[in-house]
Amino acid sequence: xxxxxxxxxxxxxxxxxxxxxxxxxxxxxxxxxxxxxxxxxxxxxxxxxxxxxxxxxxxxxxxxxxxxxxxxxxxxxxxxxxxxxxxxxxxxxxxxxxxxxxxxxxxxxxxxxxxxxxxxxxxxxxxxxxxxxxxxxxxxxxxxxxxxxxxxxxxxxxxxxxxxxxxxxxxxxxxxxxxxxxxxxxxxxxxxxxxxxxxxxxxxxxxxxxxxxxxxxxxxxxxxxxxxxxxxxxxxxxxxxxx
Amino acid sequence: xxxxxxxxxxxxxxxxxxxxxxxxxxxxxxxxxxxxxxxxxxxxxxxxxxxxxxxxxxxxxxxxxxxxxxxxxxxxxxxxxxxxxxxxxxxxxxxxxxxxxxxxxxxxxxxxxxxxxxxxxxxxxxxxxxxxxxxxxxxxxxxxxxxxxxxxxxxxxxxxxxxxxxxxxxxxxxxxxxxxxxxxxxxxxxxxxxxxxxxxxxxxxxxxxxxxxxxxxxxxxxxxxxxxxxxxxxxxxxxxxxx
DNA sequence: ATTACGTTTTTGGCATACCAAATGCCACGA
DNA sequence: TCGTGGCATTTGGTATGCCAAAAACGTAAT
Numbered sequence: 001x002x003x004x005x006x007x008x009x010x011x012x013x014x015x016x017x018x019x020x021x022x023x024x025x026x027x028x029x030x031x032x033x034x035x036x037x038x039x040x041x042x043x044x045x046x047x048x049x050x051x052x053x054x055x056x057x058x059x060x061x062x063x064x065x066x067x068x069x070x071x072x073x074x075x076x077x078x079x080x081x082x083x084x085x086x087x088x089x090x091x092x093x094x095x096x097x098x099x100x101x102x103x104x105x106x107x108x109x110x111x112x113x114x115x116x117x118x119x120x121x122x123x124x125x126x127x128x129x130x131x132x133x134x135x136x137x138x139x140x141x142x143x144x145x146x147x148x149x150x151x152x153x154x155x156x157x158x159x160x161x162x163x164x165x166x167x168x169x170x171x172x173x174x175x176x177x178x179x180x181x182x183x184x185x186x187x188x189x190x191x192x193x194x195x196x197x198x199x200x201x202x203x204x205x206x207x208x209x210x211x212x213x214x215x216x217x218x219x220x221x222x223x224x225x226x227x228x229x230x231x232x233x234x235x236x237x238x239x240x241x242x243x
Numbered sequence: 244x245x246x247x248x249x250x251x252x253x254x255x256x257x258x259x260x261x262x263x264x265x266x267x268x269x270x271x272x273x274x275x276x277x278x279x280x281x282x283x284x285x286x287x288x289x290x291x292x293x294x295x296x297x298x299x300x301x302x303x304x305x306x307x308x309x310x311x312x313x314x315x316x317x318x319x320x321x322x323x324x325x326x327x328x329x330x331x332x333x334x335x336x337x338x339x340x341x342x343x344x345x346x347x348x349x350x351x352x353x354x355x356x357x358x359x360x361x362x363x364x365x366x367x368x369x370x371x372x373x374x375x376x377x378x379x380x381x382x383x384x385x386x387x388x389x390x391x392x393x394x395x396x397x398x399x400x401x402x403x404x405x406x407x408x409x410x411x412x413x414x415x416x417x418x419x420x421x422x423x424x425x426x427x428x429x430x431x432x433x434x435x436x437x438x439x440x441x442x443x444x445x446x447x448x449x450x451x452x453x454x455x456x457x458x459x460x461x462x463x464x465x466x467x468x469x470x471x472x473x474x475x476x477x478x479x480x481x482x483x484x485x486x
Numbered sequence: 487a488t489t490a491c492g493t494t495t496t497t498g499g500c501a502t503a504c505c506a507a508a509t510g511c512c513a514c515g516a
Numbered sequence: 517t518c519g520t521g522g523c524a525t526t527t528g529g530t531a532t533g534c535c536a537a538a539a540a541c542g543t544a545a546t
Contacts, residue, residue, distance in 0.1 A: 111358030
């Protein structure tokens with residue numbers, strides 16, 4: 001919807017649209033701090049030590065070279081995300097999730113992903129669905145996933161995120177990404193350890209096949225059961241992962 | 244885990260635990276502002292006018308009687324929730340959802356609710372499931388829902404929230420509540436208008452029956468299809484709801 | 487040595503002041 | 517009349533400073 005006033009270009013305005021790209025929005029310190037802190041929190045292993053991890057506003061403002069104000073706003077945002085909890089006159093605590101919370105999140109993830117699968121069967125292009133196999137092209141009977149857990153784990157995450165994206169549902173994408181961030185906090189649990197890795201790949205392929213076949217119910221069921229399987233696994237074998 | 248130092252009470256400390264309830268945390272201005280603004284945003288009909296609704300930090304700080312600092316922190320939180328979007332040097336705008344965004348949210352809701360239904364069949368008590376019928380006890384063949392749309396709509400929401408709660412999954416509860424808040428922004432769409440109201444009640448009862456029968460698959464399917472039905476309805480009849 | 491009590495320090499909450507960019511108004515001139 | 521330029525205003529962004537509560541520390545009395 002062009003502005004009517006501009007239909008007639010002013011004299012000194014070039015007729016051809018020169019490459020003006022809408023100047024860099026220069027994200028604010030608040031957002032920079034938010035991203036920086038979020039990344040730092042996700043990078044650290046908050047379950048490594050028994051005592052809670054604390055953050056200090058002033059220390060952060062010094063290390064990031066900005067005043068406390070944008071830091072506090074960033075903290076407020078992180079608190080909304082559920083990554084930290086600030087206790088007045090006490091400190092800012094990086095939230096540690098319990099096993100049951102993680103299991104709970106994985107279940108929600110399963111719900112969202114199964115809906116994504118459902119939608120994909122009715123809207124996605126065959127080509128895009130088949131492309132999902134590429135995430136596992138580096139694995140085969142000669143190169144088993146369970147022998148390269150770390151690498152497979154990465155492919156695993158990428159696959160799931162690509163899958164959800166195919167639903168073309170921004171809400172599903174955002175919600176699952178948020179959940180993933182929390183779940184991945186447990187880096188010991190590399191989304192299905194060695195023993196689960198073996199069954200994971202076939203299940204993924206099964207999901208892809210159901211999607212290609214446009215079998216809505218089956219795709220939904222397989223996607224759901226696959227992720228619920230992870231939830232059950234964590235619930236059963238979670239003890240040693242948490243302590 | 245009582246503090247060891249306090250196992251032996253000091254002289255002037257009463258032996259009997261009197262009703263000390265952990266003193267009022269006196270919620271901060273930041274949180275008060277957050278709640279106040281959130282409620283205000285939800286209460287207003289942002290789709291009534293064509294021009295975007297703007298908020299002004301200074302005006303808000305005056306009306307709420309606090310400085311801009313806690314207001315800004317509250318705004319930052321609301322932005323995380325997706326209720327507002329602040330544009331530098333421009334203003335704070337209350338986000339308006341498009342029809343497809345609302346449909347998308349309802350689909351995600353359907354996903355979460357069907358998972359809740361699934362969980363309920365394996366964990367909830369019969370008594371609690373049956374209690375879900377109470378939400379509709381004021382409606383019958385003599386008092387049809389479609390003749391009391393407003394009242395039925397309230398019961399409808401309450402039913403869905405109670406249903407999700409039965410899953411005893413905090414994540415599902417929180418996520419759906421967030422979605423509901425956004426969806427309810429469209430107050431014209433009172434969660435299924437008159438024409439949908441007629442089919443709504445039987446579907447609800449069908450869900451309850453499946454839950455009572457502990458039929459996991461059926462309960463999941465009915466819960467999902469019911470809410471997906473709403474999504475389809477909005478998608479089809481959404482034109483007039485959105486101008 | 488241990489406990490009670492008072493002082494210092496730490497920490498988040500809040501208010502205030504200033505800045506810079508974007509806008510709008512208005513006068514001036516072609 | 518139209519558009520050009522610039523100044524005043526508006527608005528979010530950021531930096532600072534102070535406050536009060538709570539914890540940490542230290543000292544003195546038993």
